[in-house]
Amino acid sequence: MQVSVYRYDPDKDAAPYMQDFDIELPAGKDLMVLDLLALLKERDETVSYRRSCREGVCGSDGVSMNGKNGLACITPVSEVAKGGKLTIKPLPGLPVIRDLVVDMEQFYAQYRKIEPYLINNEVPPTRERLQSPAEREKLDGLYECILCACCSTACPSFWWNPDKFIGPAGLLQAYRFLADSRDTATEERLANLDDPFSVFRCRGIMNCVNVCPKGLNPTRAIGHIRNMLLKRAV
Amino acid sequence: MVTQVTSFSRNGLSDFIVQRATAYILAAYTVFLVGYLLIQGEMVYADWQMLFSHTWMQIFTMLALVSTCAHAWIGMWTIGTDYIREHYFGQSANGYRLIYQVICILTLASYLFWGVKILWGN
Ligand code: SF4
Ligand code: SF4
Ligand code: FES
Numbered sequence: 129m130q131v132s133v134y135r136y137d138p139d140k141d142a143a144p145y146m147q148d149f150d151i152e153l154p155a156g157k158d159l160m161v162l163d164l165l166a167l168l169k170e171r172d173e174t175v176s177y178r179r180s181c182r183e184g185v186c187g188s189d190g191v192s193m194n195g196k197n198g199l200a201c202i203t204p205v206s207e208v209a210k211g212g213k214l215t216i217k218p219l220p221g222l223p224v225i226r227d228l229v230v231d232m233e234q235f236y237a238q239y240r241k242i243e244p245y246l247i248n249n250e251v252p253p254t255r256e257r258l259q260s261p262a263e264r265e266k267l268d269g270l271y272e273c274i275l276c277a278c279c280s281t282a283c284p285s286f287w288w289n290p291d292k293f294i295g296p297a298g299l300l301q302a303y304r305f306l307a308d309s310r311d312t313a314t315e316e317r318l319a320n321l322d323d324p325f326s327v328f329r330c331r332g333i334m335n336c337v338n339v340c341p342k343g344l345n346p347t348r349a350i351g352h353i354r355n356m357l358l359k360r361a362v
Numbered sequence: 363m364v365t366q367v368t369s370f371s372r373n374g375l376s377d378f379i380v381q382r383a384t385a386y387i388l389a390a391y392t393v394f395l396v397g398y399l400l401i402q403g404e405m406v407y408a409d410w411q412m413l414f415s416h417t418w419m420q421i422f423t424m425l426a427l428v429s430t431c432a433h434a435w436i437g438m439w440t441i442g443t444d445y446i447r448e449h450y451f452g453q454s455a456n457g458y459r460l461i462y463q464v465i466c467i468l469t470l471a472s473y474l475f476w477g478v479k480i481l482w483g484n
Contacts, residue, residue: 288444289364321374324366328374329440357375 129153129209133168133175134217136224144224146215147172153205161193161200161208161216165228177228184341187276191228192217197278197339219281221290234290235277235297241320242294242302247313263309270304270349272342273297279336279346285329292325296336296346299327303349306356315360322357363456364443368463370436381436384429391426420481427477431470438466 129151136144149168153159159167162182168175177200179189184202191200193208194215208214222230248257280286280295294302302321305311321327327350336346370377402409413419446459 285444288447292364324369324372324374324377324440326374328378354378358379361375361379 129205130213131164131168132213132215133227134224135175135227137174137226138224147175158204158206161191161198161203161205161214162189164205164214165200165216175228176226185274187274190219190276190278190281190341192220197282199276199278199341202341219277221281221287222277230281232277235275235280235295238280238290238294238298239275239301241326242298242305243313243317244301244305246305246308246311247316248310249312257310259309266307266309267304269344270300270307273300273304273344274342276341278339278341279344282335282339283330284333284335285331289325289329293329294321294326296330296350299330299353300344300346300349303353306353314356318353318357318360321353322361327353327357364447364459369439370432377436380432384433387425387429388433391422391429394422414481423477423481427474431474434470435466439463442466 131149131151132146133149134144135141135147149171151164151167162179165175165177165179177189177191179201180186181188182201184199187199189200190197193200193203194210194213196208197219198208200216205214216228218224218228218230222232222234225231275297277297279300280297283293283296285293286295302317306314306317311317330347330350332347334347337344337348340346366372370380398413399405405413414423442459442462446455446462448455451458
């Protein structure tokens with residue numbers, strides 16, 4: 129199996145380059161791409177990537193595999209390799225710190241902007257803020273996001289204006305709090321989103337939906353936000 | 363830096379609404395014209411003259427023209443702020459974008475005035 133990996137160490141390399149490895153895959157087993165990266169590291173210990181949970185929970189090992197973003201730990205090699213070849217690159221659009229490790233600051237900055245926490249200025253009840261099962265259900269498909277950035281870094285609008293367009297991940301979370309019956313800041317949240325960039329840069333390309341390893345649908349959430357903005361305006 | 367000052371309304375939502383509304387007007391105008399041509403078959407100068415002599419047709423056409431301008435400006439502005447940025451063009455990006463926007467505005471304004479002249483000129 130031929131694996132081509134993006135290499136770049138800003139301290140040493142003048143420019144990024146691709147390094148090729150020939151890897152013998154163990155017979156009768158379908159490795160995950162993360163296991164493959166571990167095999168590469170045995171060959172060349174300077175190959176750098178991020179990972180932690182190795183089971184699709186922490187969101188730290190988002191990479192581009194043969195051009196498609198995903199989590200290396202839950203992506204079988206057989207699913208992404210084509211003709212015995214696999215190219216692994218860092219998530220597109222973010223600055224590279226080293227090899228497959230990207231600087232996620234732009235992504236987090238957008239996440240911070242949407243105030244990703246419950247805002248409720250009413251006097252707290254003695255025990256907890258209750259939700260009906262129906263109200264709780266509205267958060268399904270929203271709260272599961274692990275902030276892996278696979279979606280936002282697959283989104284052309286985020287590549288073009290990463291400082292102004294919130295991006296699919298941030299907007300999914302924005303809607304998660306707009307949809308929460310316990311949150312009382314709906315008006316402020318919407319007021320922060322109606323400029324020409326934050327939400328309206330989404331062109332409905334649906335790359336985000338296509339890559340989300342959790343099967344979430346940011347495009348739909350963005351549609352809901354747009355409808356809320358419309359309702360608020362008329 | 364890319365900012366929103368040159369956008370159509372400086373508000374994403376109203377840009378969005380304007381773009382959708384004008385799209386419907388343009389679609390209606392296109393469907394009407396194509397349908398009319400199909401029904402009428404071959405048209406000579408007098409037929410065109412006749413069609414455009416109706417006040418409703420003149421209003422409809424003006425609506426379509428103004429819609430074209432608003433619709434195109436919002437779209438072209440978006441494209442310009444997507445692609446003409448420091449990231450690709452360095453320090454001069456703002457200058458290039460301004461030139462691009464001026465060209466767009468001049469073109470659209472020309473369409474508008476030209477259309478008015480065709481409709482009401484002699
Ligand atoms: S649907 Fe919107 S957010 Fe998702 S990839 Fe496309 S432009 Fe980006
Ligand atoms: S929406 Fe999906 S792809 Fe995007 S950050 Fe969340 S889990 Fe990752
Ligand atoms: S290592 Fe945690 S999601 Fe892949």
